[in-house]
Amino acid sequence: MIRFLVRRVLFGILVLWLISVAVFVLFFVAPHDPARAIAGRQATAETVALVEHRLGLDQPVLTQYWHFLVRLAHGDLGYSYYNSEPVRSLIVARLPVTLSLTLGGAILWLLLGVGIGIASARHPRSLLDRSATVFVLGGLSMPTFLVGLLLLYFLFFRLHLLGVDAFPGGGYVPFTQSPAQWAQHLILPWLTLALVSAATYSRLTRGSLLEVFGEDYVRTARAKGITEQRVVYRHALRSALTPVVTQLGIDVGALLGGAIITENVFGLPGLGQLAVQSVVTQDLPVIVGIVLVAAFFVVAANIVVDFLYAVLDPRVRRR
Amino acid sequence: MVVNLLEVNGLTVTFPTPDGPVRAVRGISFGVDRGRTLGIVGESGSGKSVAALTLLGLTPGASVGGQALFGGDDLLAMSEPELRAVRGARIAVVFQDPLSSLHPMYRVGWQITEAIRAHTPASRRAARERAIELLGMVGIAQPRRRIDDYPHQFSGGMRQRVMIAMALALGPDLVIADEPTTALDTTVQAQILDLLHRLQQELGMALIIITHDLGVVAQTADEVQVMYAGRIAETADRRTIFYRAHHPYTLGLLGSVPSAAGRGRLTPIAGQPPSPIRLPSGCPFHPRCAYRMDRCTVEEPPLLTVGGGPGHRSACWLPVDARRSEVMV
Numbered sequence: 251m252i253r254f255l256v257r258r259v260l261f262g263i264l265v266l267w268l269i270s271v272a273v274f275v276l277f278f279v280a281p282h283d284p285a286r287a288i289a290g291r292q293a294t295a296e297t298v299a300l301v302e303h304r305l306g307l308d309q310p311v312l313t314q315y316w317h318f319l320v321r322l323a324h325g326d327l328g329y330s331y332y333n334s335e336p337v338r339s340l341i342v343a344r345l346p347v348t349l350s351l352t353l354g355g356a357i358l359w360l361l362l363g364v365g366i367g368i369a370s371a372r373h374p375r376s377l378l379d380r381s382a383t384v385f386v387l388g389g390l391s392m393p394t395f396l397v398g399l400l401l402l403y404f405l406f407f408r409l410h411l412l413g414v415d416a417f418p419g420g421g422y423v424p425f426t427q428s429p430a431q432w433a434q435h436l437i438l439p440w441l442t443l444a445l446v447s448a449a450t451y452s453r454l455t456r457g458s459l460l461e462v463f464g465e466d467y468v469r470t471a472r473a474k475g476i477t478e479q480r481v482v483y484r485h486a487l488r489s490a491l492t493p494v495v496t497q498l499g500i501d502v503g504a505l506l507g508g509a510i511i512t513e514n515v516f517g518l519p520g521l522g523q524l525a526v527q528s529v530v531t532q533d534l535p536v537i538v539g540i541v542l543v544a545a546f547f548v549v550a551a552n553i554v555v556d557f558l559y560a561v562l563d564p565r566v567r568r569r
Numbered sequence: 570m571v572v573n574l575l576e577v578n579g580l581t582v583t584f585p586t587p588d589g590p591v592r593a594v595r596g597i598s599f600g601v602d603r604g605r606t607l608g609i610v611g612e613s614g615s616g617k618s619v620a621a622l623t624l625l626g627l628t629p630g631a632s633v634g635g636q637a638l639f640g641g642d643d644l645l646a647m648s649e650p651e652l653r654a655v656r657g658a659r660i661a662v663v664f665q666d667p668l669s670s671l672h673p674m675y676r677v678g679w680q681i682t683e684a685i686r687a688h689t690p691a692s693r694r695a696a697r698e699r700a701i702e703l704l705g706m707v708g709i710a711q712p713r714r715r716i717d718d719y720p721h722q723f724s725g726g727m728r729q730r731v732m733i734a735m736a737l738a739l740g741p742d743l744v745i746a747d748e749p750t751t752a753l754d755t756t757v758q759a760q761i762l763d764l765l766h767r768l769q770q771e772l773g774m775a776l777i778i779i780t781h782d783l784g785v786v787a788q789t790a791d792e793v794q795v796m797y798a799g800r801i802a803e804t805a806d807r808r809t810i811f812y813r814a815h816h817p818y819t820l821g822l823l824g825s826v827p828s829a830a831g832r833g834r835l836t837p838i839a840g841q842p843p844s845p846i847r848l849p850s851g852c853p854f855h856p857r858c859a860y861r862m863d864r865c866t867v868e869e870p871p872l873l874t875v876g877g878g879p880g881h882r883s884a885c886w887l888p889v890d891a892r893r894s895e896v897m898v
């Protein structure tokens with residue numbers, strides 16, 4: 251079990267290293283002129299050369315890459331071209347927002363999606379199953395920003411006109427400052443993520459569960475005389491969750507790199523918003539930082555998924 | 570007339586499908602008593618497994634008719650909670666493929682104790698001790714150590730022993746073994762059949778063995794019932810089936826069993842089993858039968874008493890004293 255995990259982690263580090271190479275090649279070797287960008291259009295050639303020297307851009311590419319790696323290993327992602335702040339602190343400041351948004355959303359869409367999936371699978375072709383299908387089609391075909399805007403319109407704007415301010419229209423309050431306000435500000439973003447994703451999860455759970463219901467060991471469980479409840483939750487669901495866990499790893503990993511649309515609709519100062527800003531201002535060190543952090547989350551999420559597989563299925567542990 | 574532990578009367582099982590109703594079981598009656606073994610033999614699709622599993626409500630989506638008296642209560646009329654109290658506790662099932670029939674993600678001990686604790690107020694510890702005892706009883710070495718292993722850590726034969734231990738956990742009155750040896754190696758098959766037979770003798774339960782293999786029946790059954798196209802083709806005690814069979818289908822099955830001595834050629838039964846949606850007119854076996862008469866194509870024969878021995882009945886229009894089995898075997 252431990253060997254299995256160590257292997258996964260080493261493999262993850264390898265992937266991250268490859269991504270760092272790709273990022274370096276793309277952003278430090280591709281033709282662009284960061285020194286001029288920093289010094290400004292009117293700067294003299296000397297000033298530009300000075301900036302270039304300070305950034306180490308006058309050194310050979312391999313040396314630059316070595317310095318890049320060494321700094322990376324120390325957690326130093328360089329400084330923003332835009333406001334000279336350390337990229338690391340920029341990212342660290344945004345991380346709690348994205349973490350809160352993604353994890354809360356994930357819990358909500360799991361409850362919603364898996365719950366609907368179980369109900370649909372237990373009564374296939376029932377009224378409930380059919381309504382769930384409609385709900386799913388709606389969720390699948392609506393873009394995230396539309397769901398977000400609709401929620402804002404009905405649950406913030408219309409309620410606001412009625413004099414009810416149950417849900418704020420945007421912004422973020424840190425958990426440490428006020429847990430209640432934190433949750434209140436995040437409910438609509440969470441709902442947005444949940445409504446968009448629950449569809450996928452309910453279909454996934456339904457299909458997987460229906461397949462497992464046909465397995466011999468589920469029949470064995472019924473033949474034992476245990477309750478149907480137990481057959482579904484202890485025997486069938488455990489096997490049926492494998493594809494759900496996979497999908498969850500992919501989605502959470504991707505969202506942690508920045509839930510760009512949701513963050514922008516609700517004005518949440520998360521990684522996604524930072525990414526958009528830094529692309530607009532061509533703030534390359536920040537972009538690189540975000541790419542690396544996003545890659546880290548995807549890799550980490552995959553390791554967690556592998557770990558969960560091993561927890562769920564003893565047969566995986568041997569591999 | 571002696572009242573058996575299980576008395577099934579006129580059982581019908583029909584599955585609705587888009588192509589029309591599949592009449593998997595078309596009115597069969599049978600019984601088995603404590604300490605006795607009934608072998609149900611037939612090709613796949615003959616309805617033998619469906620007939621047995623329907624008794625426990627394990628055939629979802631089927632519409633069921635008839636009566637199945639178990640200790641005087643009709644299993645087919647029971648509510649789901651009533652039936653659940655019977656399942657696993659008073660009637661247990663040993664399934665065909667122990668690899669797919671045991672949950673791959675739970676330890677075998679957990680799976681056995683779950684059955685025990687579903688029907689008794691046994692503590693976790695007591696159930697575990699009982700599970701260890703059961704594993705030892707079915708011949709698993711070092712049961713105290715093996716109880717925490719997962720199914721994939723056992724060999725096929727050992728897994729089937731685990732299944733049997735699970736079935737016996739609550740001392741059932743009736744065990745239904747559905748093709749218990751089909752997925753196993755030949756050498757292991759004999760061991761499992763011996764084990765089932767020995768345990769039945771010790772515990773005095775009734776046993777139904779469902780199989781396509783007459784060899785399995787020859788080792789274990791007291792009574793044999795041959796099924797074809799959802800009906801009983803022939804039923805008798807084991808000796809009569811093997812030495813004085815009446816129905817041409819039974820004779821065909823006997824002719825296609827390889828013997829260890831290796832004498833004689835195998836005679837396969839010509840043709841395919843009929844589609845359960847479009848059964849042939851008259852006797853369902855007539856398209857494949859070497860003794861077909863005109864009557865067979867229009868009129869389905871009922872189970873008629875024939876002369877092989879007490880309780881020997883055959884669904885065939887051939888004369889009751891026909892004894893071709895002596896010629897053929």
